[in-house]
Amino acid sequence: MASVRVRIAALLDSYTGGATEVEVEGGTAAEVMAALDRRFPGLAFRVIDEQGQVRPHMKIFLGEEIVRDLATPVPPGAEIYIVGALSGG
Amino acid sequence: MTQPIAPANANAWILGTRKGAWALRRIADNKHWKLEEPWFFGCQVHHVVQDARGAGTLLAAVRTGHLGPTVYRSTDGGRSWKEAARPPAFCPKEEYANSSLGPDDARRQGLSVDHVFWLAPGHASQPGLWYAGASPIGLFRSEDDGVTWSAVAGFNDCPTLAQWCYNFAPGTPEGPKCHSVQVDPADAKRIVVALSGGGIFLSEDAGASWRPVNGGVAMDFAPPKEDGSEYEFGHDPHDVVIHPANPRRWYHQNHCGIYRLDWKENERDARWRRIGDAMPKEVGDIGFPVTCHPRDDRTCWVVPMDGSTVWPRTSVGGRPAVYRSRDGGESWQRLDRGLPPQAWYTVLRQAMAHDGGNPLGLVFGTTSGDLWWSGDEGDSWTMLARGLPKIMAVAAVRLP
Numbered sequence: 001m002a003s004v005r006v007r008i009a010a011l012l013d014s015y016t017g018g019a020t021e022v023e024v025e026g027g028t029a030a031e032v033m034a035a036l037d038r039r040f041p042g043l044a045f046r047v048i049d050e051q052g053q054v055r056p057h058m059k060i061f062l063g064e065e066i067v068r069d070l071a072t073p074v075p076p077g078a079e080i081y082i083v084g085a086l087s088g089g
Numbered sequence: 090m091t092q093p094i095a096p097a098n099a100n101a102w103i104l105g106t107r108k109g110a111w112a113l114r115r116i117a118d119n120k121h122w123k124l125e126e127p128w129f130f131g132c133q134v135h136h137v138v139q140d141a142r143g144a145g146t147l148l149a150a151v152r153t154g155h156l157g158p159t160v161y162r163s164t165d166g167g168r169s170w171k172e173a174a175r176p177p178a179f180c181p182k183e184e185y186a187n188s189s190l191g192p193d194d195a196r197r198q199g200l201s202v203d204h205v206f207w208l209a210p211g212h213a214s215q216p217g218l219w220y221a222g223a224s225p226i227g228l229f230r231s232e233d234d235g236v237t238w239s240a241v242a243g244f245n246d247c248p249t250l251a252q253w254c255y256n257f258a259p260g261t262p263e264g265p266k267c268h269s270v271q272v273d274p275a276d277a278k279r280i281v282v283a284l285s286g287g288g289i290f291l292s293e294d295a296g297a298s299w300r301p302v303n304g305g306v307a308m309d310f311a312p313p314k315e316d317g318s319e320y321e322f323g324h325d326p327h328d329v330v331i332h333p334a335n336p337r338r339w340y341h342q343n344h345c346g347i348y349r350l351d352w353k354e355n356e357r358d359a360r361w362r363r364i365g366d367a368m369p370k371e372v373g374d375i376g377f378p379v380t381c382h383p384r385d386d387r388t389c390w391v392v393p394m395d396g397s398t399v400w401p402r403t404s405v406g407g408r409p410a411v412y413r414s415r416d417g418g419e420s421w422q423r424l425d426r427g428l429p430p431q432a433w434y435t436v437l438r439q440a441m442a443h444d445g446g447n448p449l450g451l452v453f454g455t456t457s458g459d460l461w462w463s464g465d466e467g468d469s470w471t472m473l474a475r476g477l478p479k480i481m482a483v484a485a486v487r488l489p
Contacts, residue, residue: 011155042172046156050178051199057155084155 002076004032009083015043029060030070032080047082057085092209093271093333093381095445095485096141102452103147103167104460104474105134105439105482110149112167113460113474114488122473128170129161136439138208139486140234142216147486148235150205150221158204160221162235166489175237177202177221177229179245189248195257196246200225204263207439209270212277222267225257226250226284228296243297244282244290253301253322254287261285261325268438269329275336281329288324289341305360307345327377328438335386340418342379342391342438349418364418368393372405372412372423378441382449382466387417390424390467392436392453403433411453413467427470428461439482454480 007021016022017040024039026032037044047058052070054060060067061081062074074080101114109127116123128134129151136150147163149170159176163169182199190196202223211218217234220241228244231237244250251257259265266285273279278295281302288303301322308320325344332338341348347365365374375396382388390413395401404410409432410425434455444450451463458477461470 011153042174045176045178046159049157049201050180051182051201053199053201055155055157 002027002074002078004074004076004078004080006032006036006080006082008036009081011084012040012043012046012082015040015046026074028070028074029062029067029072029080032074033060033070059083059085092138092141092442092484093330094141094274094383095443096139096145096487097445099444099446099450099485099487101486101488102442102444102460102473103137103139103482103484103486104454104477104480105137105149105484106458106478106480107133108478110134110137111474111477112486112488124474128167133204134481135204135206136208136482137484137486138210139484140210140219142210142213144216144234145487146234148208148219150208152204158202158223160205160208160235160238164234166487168489173231173235173238175239177205177223177227177238177240179227180240188246191251193256194251195225196251200227200257202227205229206266207268207270209272212272213274214277220270220272220280222270222282224264224266225259226254226265226267226287228267228270228282230296241296243292243294244299247299253290254284255323269326271329271331273331273336274333281331281339283326283329283341285327285344286323286325288322289326289329290322302350302359303361304358305350305362306341306343306348307363309345328379330379330381330389332381332386333383338386338417340379340381340389342376344375344396347374347376347379347391347418364414367414367419368412368421369423372410373397376436377438378436378453380441380443380451383443383445384447388413388415388466389418390414390441390451391421392441394435401433402435407431407433409434411451411463411467411470424463424467424470426468427463427472432457434459437481439484440480442483442485444485450485452483454483456480 024035033044109130112125133152140146149161152158160173161170179200207222209220219231221229228241229238269283280292290299328342330340337352339350346363348361350361368374380390409428412421434457441453460474462473
């Protein structure tokens with residue numbers, strides 16, 4: 001399975017212990033999130049709700065593209081960004 | 090009120106606000122209070138409750154703007170907090186695919202917890218058992234002192250729940266809410282919940298089945314039924330209390346008045362009586378919290394708000410006051426000594442509490458971030474804290 005670099009916003013520091021960049025394995029966005037959750041328990045549920053939807057104020061980017069479907073394939077060497085959405089004025 | 094039974098020897102108040110939770114601790118001279126550093130800074134704290142059954146576990150219903158809802162727990166009096174390993178969450182929509190729910194039932198499209206709104210310890214005979222009410226409307230329970238949570242299936246999967254609660258539609262500000270979750274101190278199988286909107290519902294089999302208990306409650310926001318009968322559900326209770334010293338007596342502040350219900354044995358058709366009719370007409374009987382004296386089932390307090398015209402929900406006439414009844418709501422006394430002569434704040438349903446002490450200490454927190462305290466059962470009021478974020482909940486706690 002391909003290794004993927006994930007950059008994680010600081011608002012998830014309490015789950016990552018401050019790590020902002022990690023490498024995990026996964027062939028889809030869902031697999032990457034599952035791998036992250038194994039390393040940082042509880043993190044995935046802060047990004048994806050119980051219906052499998054990305055929470056309204058969170059965003060997952062694959063490169064520059066927003067990931068809306070967690071079945072989206074993640075090519076080897078790709079970079080994923082998990083960030084808080086711009087919300088509020 | 091935030092919880093009918095306060096922990097013994099409470100020495101602090103916890104304030105849940107729009108931007109975190111603060112502990113306000115009584116210091117050694119017993120005359121002053123110290124506001125401590127915030128917990129969950131920047132997060133919405135809808136409720137904080139300490140287990141009065143002995144273990145002293147603190148649970149907090151916390152929501153960040155980005156990261157969604159969760160429950161935190163502390164077993165060391167707030168020195169450290171740990172997130173629930175499995176927070177309250179609805180079941181995936183796929184589980185309803187072959188259910189008997191109607192085709193338009195919102196549960197078929199999938200519900201996600203927006204925020205945990207209410208936390209309640211279970212019966213005294215069931216240590217470690219807790220309940221949580223959520224928005225959108227859902228009821229959850231934990232059997233391991235708040236570490237993991239699961240749905241109360243008899244409620245969340247009840248086929249008529251969507252009919253009771255306007256199909257989970259967001260009719261109230263900040264979403265529909267399941268609140269006032271309480272277990273009857275005299276009967277562990279008897280659980281009450283209130284839905285805004287939807288009404289008051291009772292289970293007599295530990296949550297397996299539910300029935301509405303809204304007889305006698307007004308519903309001014311709906312037209313009269315053509316056959317002249319009452320609405321069985323669809324009401325908007327704001328705060329319901331099973332009286333801790335007399336569980337056969339319930340109090341209830343509704344969107345449409347203040348009520349009392351006295352249960353008789355084997356009574357199926359118990360009815361609420363509008364005790365708010367005895368309030369001064371120019372003040373009315375609209376508000377959010379009702380707080381009951383823990384040892385006297387005739388004494389309770391309410392905080393009237395302006396429910397006229399477009400519902401400003403602020404102090405009536407810009408003159409804040411608490412009202413107290415000493416006779417079960419047959420008459421009411423205005424209590425405003427010490428309160429500002431002019432202010433327009435709101436006191437939310439979890440934002441009034443007692444400390445269980447003797448004499449009884451009372452507090453209420455305002456949406457404008459002020460905390461008011463009374464050491465004489467409401468006769469006079471003193472400001473303990475000001476300038477905080479919007480206060481959404483207060484609770485008496487015992488801290489180390």
